[in-house]
Amino acid sequence: MSERESNHTLETILSHRSVRRYKKQPIPESVMEMVLHAATRASTTGNMQLYSIIVNQDEEMKKMIAPAHFNQPAVTSAAAVLTFCADFRRFNQWCRCRDAEPGYDNLQSFMWAVVDAVAATQNACLAAESLGLGICYMGTVTYNAHELIKIYGLPEGVVPVTCITMGYPAEEPPLADRLPMEGIVHQEMYHDYDRERIDSVYAERETSAETLRLLKENDLPNLARIFTERRYKAEDNVAFSRLFMKVLEEQGFMNF
DSSP, rough: OOOOHHHHHHHHHTTOOOOOOBBBBOOOOHHHHHHHHHHTTTTGGGGOOOEEEEEEEHHHHHHHGGGGGOOOOHHHSSSSEEEEEOOHHHHHHHHHTOOOOOOOHHHHHHHHHHHHHHHHHHHHHHHHHHOOEEEEEOOOTTTHHHHHHHHHHHOTTEEEEEEEEEEEEOOOOOOOOOOOOOGGGSSSSSSOOOOHHHHHHHHHHTTHHHHHHHHHTTTOOOOOHHIIIIISSSHHHHHHHHHHHHHHHHTTTTOO
8 A cells, every 4th residue: 555545545634524414326336336335344353244235325224224213314315325234144144054053042142243343334434535525423223123033024133233323424514522532542551530530531522612512402401411301311221221122032133
């Protein structure tokens, strides 16, 4: 890879934005092919490639899956929606066809497949953005995995874990803030967070204009309480956890 290509790759990574509004412009087949090829070149557990990718470009299919994503407009307005599934079905079938009995009906195996699917997803995102497309992760996949399983007809051994919307951007949102590196990176050992370090790590985020706007909108005294009382409430987390555990059991990943 040349220095110019390396710089372009780094620039793509550092300029990532979550795009939720798209032009009514289809993605050329050649571009989609490059995105999907990039996804399949991701690192993978034991070179098993424990994932499958479902590509939705049909308008009716996008409307069908939209409720599973709480009808977020990005789903129906995007040129394409890519759902990445943790998939041991294909590998298990291959093993059985070769008289090898698979033992992958457990949580450890599911986690291998999740890591593979996430790596493939991120490769697809980087490729898409480098080709001028915008993307947005849909954080709703595991909330309603049971609904997506029905819609897509997913057999045992297959669970949707990530999803991205993709298309040519109709907006250029600002870069989202990130915590400082000293709050994320641990040298040699894990260094726990005391009150002083927490205050330092979150200082810039807690005093940003965006945070001040959110505090006013939500009538709450700090950003942490927006997360715990508005965005990701304990009762919702427990309810969705129960649903997803049932999905894992029904899809064959809970043998202990």
